[in-house]
Amino acid sequence: MSSTQGISFFAQDQAYWSQSQAQSAASSAQAAQINVIGAAMLNQSKGESSIANGTALKRVNSQLSSAVQQALQELGVTNAVSTTASGGSSSSTSSSSTGSSSSTTTKAPAATPAVATGTAPLTTGTLLSTLGILPGGTIAVTTAATTTTYTSTGTDTVGDLINALNVDVPTNAQVTASLNSKGQLVLTARNNKNAITISGSGTDAADIGFAMGHTTFKPTTPKTTSPLLSSTSSTSSTSSSSSSSSTSSKTNSTKSKTSTSQFSVAQENFKSAASLLSASGASGSLVDMLS
Secondary structure (H helix, E strand, C coil): CHHHHHHHHHHHHHHHHHHHHHHHHHHHHHHHHHHHHHHHHHHHHHHHHHHHHHHHHHHHHHHHHHHHHHHHHHHHHHHHHHHHHHCCCCCCCCEEECCCCCCCCCCCCCCECCEEECCCCCCCCCEHHHHCCCCCCEEEEEECCEEEEEECCCCCEHHHHHHHHCCCCCCCCCEEEEECCCCCEEEEECCCCCCEEEEECCCHHHHCCCCCCCCEECCECCCCCCCCCCCCCCCCEEECHHHHHHHHHHHHHHHHHHHHHHHHHHHHHHHHHHHHHHCCCCCCCHHHHHC
16 A cells, blocks of 8 residues: 555656646746847837938938038029129219218027927826836937936836936036926027937837927027118218128128028038937847848
8 A cells, every 4th residue: 555655656746847847948938939029129129210210311411401502502692792793883872971970780689599399298297117118218318519318217207307307517418397388398408509409219209209300409590680771961972882892792791601600500400410310229220120
């Protein structure tokens, strides 16, 4: 009787260990499958970023080319005006007053700071993870040469992001962050010179309302007005060709400076866009995504 019980216990022990080994092998296979799926999703995200960034870079190149052409055309037109003006005299603009004269100059208003407004409705208590921003995900805000990069912990909120962006130190982006009445995230530059750019890992920037094509915001520069000069003569006026030539040269110089300024702005926007896109996944693996 005891011999039969011993054999039975041995068989049960063997069955238990066989079952444990089978479960361990199944768990290992499942973990390997999860790692493969995770790597594939990462490659897909990088590849999609690369395609989108490539398209955006082409668009920026096209805009820069248009700005250069416009600047060159304006320079060509002003040169022609200068040549025409220096060849003759105009009695309407070349009169020199021998009596009393008065002049009035209007000053152009100052530019207003850049303002970036998101499109997603948020609250300060909204968890970033519920928006799709996973632990380790980043949001970067750049003004000029300084950037604030916020890394999510997985349990933080929109309020935590706003507090981090509002830290006013020289090495951070010079912006103030808040939510407007619609719950949209609003970033305002602390000066009227720097543009604001927003980026993030994967689609994290889009999750807070700053999707592709809605990531760069420039200061609002009002149109400049030429000085208004008025003169009144109390006696007689004589025609002066040298006065006409001087006035035309000043006009030509003003237009040339305006065209050069537009070209410089276009160059700066291109550099900002190119560096932003390069930092946002342009090195993604397209082969892995499409295979």
